[in-house]
Amino acid sequence: MDTQFIEDSKLRLYDSFHNSRDMIDLLHTAATLFENPIILTSSSYRVIHMSNPTGQPFDDLVWNDAEKYGYCSAESIRLFRRDGVTSSVHENDQPVFIDYSVGKEVPRIIQKLKGDNKIIAYFGLFQANKQISEEDIILVEILCKILEVAFAASRYEDLSLSNHIHESIMLQLLESRIPRNEVFQERLTAANWHTKKLFHLIFVPLKKDDSSVYYDQYLQRKIDETVSISKSVIYNENVILVINSDNERELEGAKNKISTLLIKNNLAGICSPLFTDLYDLPIYYHQAVDTFHVFNILKSKESGLINVNDFLVGTLLYKLPKDIKYDLYLCQEFKIIREYDTIHQTNFEEVLVAYLENSCNIRKSAERLYIHRNTMQQKLKHIGELIGDVNEGKLLLKFYHSSKLFHWAEKLGEH
Structure with missing residues (x-):
């Protein structure tokens, strides 16, 4: 031995x-x-670092x-x-x-790293370039002791924690670096990430010219502390x-907490x-x-917190060609009511939209418009005389879509 x-x-x-x-x-x-090639992974087998000094595949x-x-x-974890x-x-x-096993063709040394009385990482040395020696085995043990100190003493100490595994997977998804769903499912299995049935994505934009850009990690940490069912990444x-x-009510509760936190930080x-x-x-x-x-x-x-669905029509229009003639897609009933409101200074369009958005409930619609329910009934009767049965589903749907289309196109056109 040398x-x-x-x-x-x-x-x-x-040194x-x-x-x-x-x-x-x-x-x-x-x-x-x-x-020889070396690899360091977290306890959940996520790569922290890998290096092949010879460059030879x-x-x-x-x-x-x-x-x-x-x-x-x-598959390799199963073989292990x-x-x-x-x-x-x-x-x-x-x-x-x-x-033997995965080391039959390429022998290797593997050593676990521990911290706080638990396994935090694995180190591997592959016999790919030259034969592993007794000296190598001793040096691996010394290296792993130093690595344990490094984990405890530096920012690398939390690389083995699950949130970093989730961040890695989310980043690779967002960057479209996981080519197929089958590969993705394998990644989830390897990372021991057991997902539930239902998801929401929440995008929190931070302005480049705003001091809030410096709070990204603070905000990420606050959300993770506030909402236990969230995973986040910058x-x-x-x-x-x-x-x-698995529970929609739990998701709604999480959304409410996140919304409150965003309002406190003046963010959307x-x-x-x-x-x-x-x-x-x-x-x-x-x-x-x-x-x-x-x-x-x-x-x-x-x-x-702003819901995508509330801006769905506007977002679709935003993505469409700017020279499209939106008025060609407005239904005749909407045009009749729109013209009547303009000439007679009425609010029949607003009345019918409120009626639909309140499940055709006269009392709730009247409360939303701050009018008496009898006034609401009279307005609906007048609207019916102009365009037909206001409780007919297809008519309401066409009217509602036309109203949304008209106003979104109008607002986007201003900008």
Whole structure:
């Protein structure tokens, strides 16, 4: 055994961490010493760092999946457990040499890292370039002791926590870097992320010229503390949340808490419709961004949580060609009422919209318009004489869509 090499290498590792206090610098130094590929993952098998000092490719299931997806695959984890690799690593405090199961073609050393009496990470050294030596085994043990100190002493200490796993998955989804839903489901399994049935995405934009941009991490932390069913990530300097539950009432409660928090911070957030597949996250993100553009044009001073559905027509118009002739798509009944209101200074359009939005309930509609219910009935009767039965579903639907289309087109046209 080359004791001088061990002492010199140990000194290089200690100096690397002491001088930079950076775990990545330490791992680069280690990879150079080992002259073999190394990998460090969280306790949930998310890649923290991987380095191949020779640059020469090699074929290995764990390495290939980690490089491609940022995680050890569910298949490799299954093999770890089936063949006793996991139990062997968990039962030993020293490095474990694996030349069977996933290590049959490319032998490797694996050692667990511990902190607060629990496993926080795994280190692996692959025998891809040169044979692993006794000196390597000793150095792996020394390196892992330094890494445990690094985890405890620096910002890397929380890399093994689940929120960072969720952030990684959400970022890769938003950036469309997970090519297929099957791959995504494997990532969820590897990350031990058990999702519920229902989702909302909430997009909280932070203005570039506003001091609130400096509060992104504060806001993210406050939301995570306030709402237990949320997962969040900073993306393009904005906060993106996913709230997830099997219960719609629980989701509504979470939305109310988030809305209150946003109002306190004078911010607006855009809330997506309910969806059931987290893989669709990018779709609802882009929908929320488009909605915010329209919201910002029309109601920029409002704060709290804004529903995408409330701006759906406007967002669709915003995405359509600017020279479209919207009046061609207005139903005849709407045109009749609109012309009558203009000539006679009445509010029949407002009355019929309120009637529909209040489930054709005369009392509630009258309360919304601050008029007596008898007055409401008289107005509806007059409207019926102009366009037909005001309780006929298709007529109400056509009228409502035309009203929304007309006013959104009018507002967007002003800008």
